[in-house]
Amino acid sequence: MEHTSTFTRTSGQYSDIVSKEMYTFEDKNGDSISLRPEGTAGTARALISNGLQNSLVKKLFYSGHMFRHERPQKGRLRQFDQFGVEIFGPSHPASDVECIYLAYKFIAELQLDGDTTIILNTLGDEVSRKRYETALISYLSSKKEKLSKDSVLRLDKNPLRILDSKDPFDVEVLEGSPDILSFLSDSSRDRYLFVESALSDLGISFKRDKNLVRGLDYYDDTVWEFVSSSSRLGKSQNTILAGGRYNKLVGIFNSGVQIPGIGWAAGIERLSFLLKNAESLTEPEPISIILVPESRMVENTESKKRIIGYKLVSMAMRVSSLLTENGFRSKVIHSPNVGDFEEAEYPTLKKQLSIANKSNSNYVIIIGENEIKDNKLVLKNFLENSQFLCRFEDLIYRLKSL
Structure with missing residues (x-):
């Protein structure tokens, strides 16, 4: 959560x-x-x-939940996870290139479904943008009768938002709109x-799109989007990573400080839809640990009951700890029961094997x-329907050799 002003002052009141x-x-x-959007x-x-501005340059990353009141659909959720990187301090375009290159390598490493296209543009500096906005308003005003209702409202409040329609x-009208490259200052053009x-x-x-502006008002100069061609995402949800420069953003929170910044973010859910090798990225199913109960006579009766002793439980904890220390996930199989544990029967071996099998343990x-007594364990392989004895000390070696 953040104070609402964190976003109204930076993202734009009319965004x-x-x-x-x-x-x-x-x-x-x-x-x-x-809730942070x-x-x-x-x-x-x-x-x-x-006080991190006192020791620049800062290269940061974040990951967490974001919230937007949108119409839920594939790739567009009201609660979603976002991963992002930010660089604070350098204004040289070398940091622009570094950020885009990092994003390029990140997306390439994921080996996503479909082709990914980098869309690039510039919003120029403040002087450039004012000159461009004047020309854009003049052009759009002459086409006002063809614009959508939302764009007509934005024309007086935030005309750059129309480019994102x-x-x-609107798309047809924008095809003939002026190009910001013609209005850039020498510095922004360079x-x-x-x-x-x-x-x-x-x-x-990469491809340049003169109408790419991004959806937040704090951006200036370089902006970009990574767009997927995969059919797994709809056309309106095909942006999988986006970012840009924001040299004035930090100054909004401290008027005496002007710190250049640049960064990008990617939605985890959208990326997950495009993973070709999703199975290799999922955690392996845990190794199930089963305790075999013994049938013992119940005192003062002629009946027997399945119970386990504390030594079995201690050994199970040692095995679980050994697995965890060596990078394996594990879980001890239990079965629900109600009442005093001394009166409850522990599940049979067959029952526990069934539970382990249903939980997809290999x-x-x-x-x-x-x-x-023999300091040995039974290792059962569901994949091959086989089992064998091994010593406690050899367990990890035997698992890694399977």
């Missing part, structure tokens, strides 16, 4: 995130609080709050050409009184 998507409420002190603004606020009538040249020299292909370690 979709602030005007439509934030979960906002008052706390007991009457302060306006919001994105991570960059909060990271910039934390930079100032914790997916409305088919920065953008530096980034393009460096990416080309690295062999990284391997089972069986411990009984005889195994404890």
Whole structure:
């Protein structure tokens, strides 16, 4: 959570995130609080709050839950996980290239379904953007009757947001809109050409989209999106990573400090939909540990009951600890029972094997009184329907050899 002003002051009062998507409420002190819809603004606020601006450069990353009141659909959730990186301090376009290159390597390493295209643009510096906005408003005003209702409202409040519209009538109008490259200052033009040249020299292909502006108002100069062609995502959810430069953002939280920044973020859920090798990234099923009960006569009766002794439990804990220390997940099989444990019967070996099998364990370690006496364990392989005895000391070796 953050104070609502963290986002209203940075993302833009008329951005979709602030005007439509934030979960906002008052706390007991009457302060306006919001569930974070994105991570960059909060990271910039934390930079100032914790005095981290006193020792730049800072390269940071974050991962956590984000919340937006959107229409839930595949790749677009009201609660989602986001991973991001931020660099605070350098203004040289070398940091722009580093950020984009890091994102490129990150996405390439995941080997996602479909092709990924890098979309690149610049929003220019403040002077460039004002010149461009004047020309854009003039052009869009002449086409006002063709614009969507939302874009007409944005024309006076935040015209750059119109460039992000997916409305088919707006898209048609925007095809003839002015190009910001014609309005860039020398500094912004040189920065953008530096980034393009460096990416080309690295062999990284990209496309420029003059209408790419990103959905947050704090961006300036370089912006980019990574867009997937995979059919697993809808066209409106095909952006899998996005970022840009924000040289004025930190100054919003401390007017006496101007710290350049740049970064990107990616939605974990969208990336997970595109994983080709998802199975190899999932955690292996835990190895089940089964304790074999003994049938003993119940005192003062002629009946027997299945029970386990404390030595079995102690051995199970030692086995579990050994597995964990060597990178294996494990779980001791239990069965629900009610009442005093001395009156309850422990589940049979057959019952416990059934539980382990249903929980998709590939391997089972069986411990009984005889195994404890001989310092041995029974290792059962569900995959091959086989089992064998092994010493406690040899357990890890035998598991790794399977």
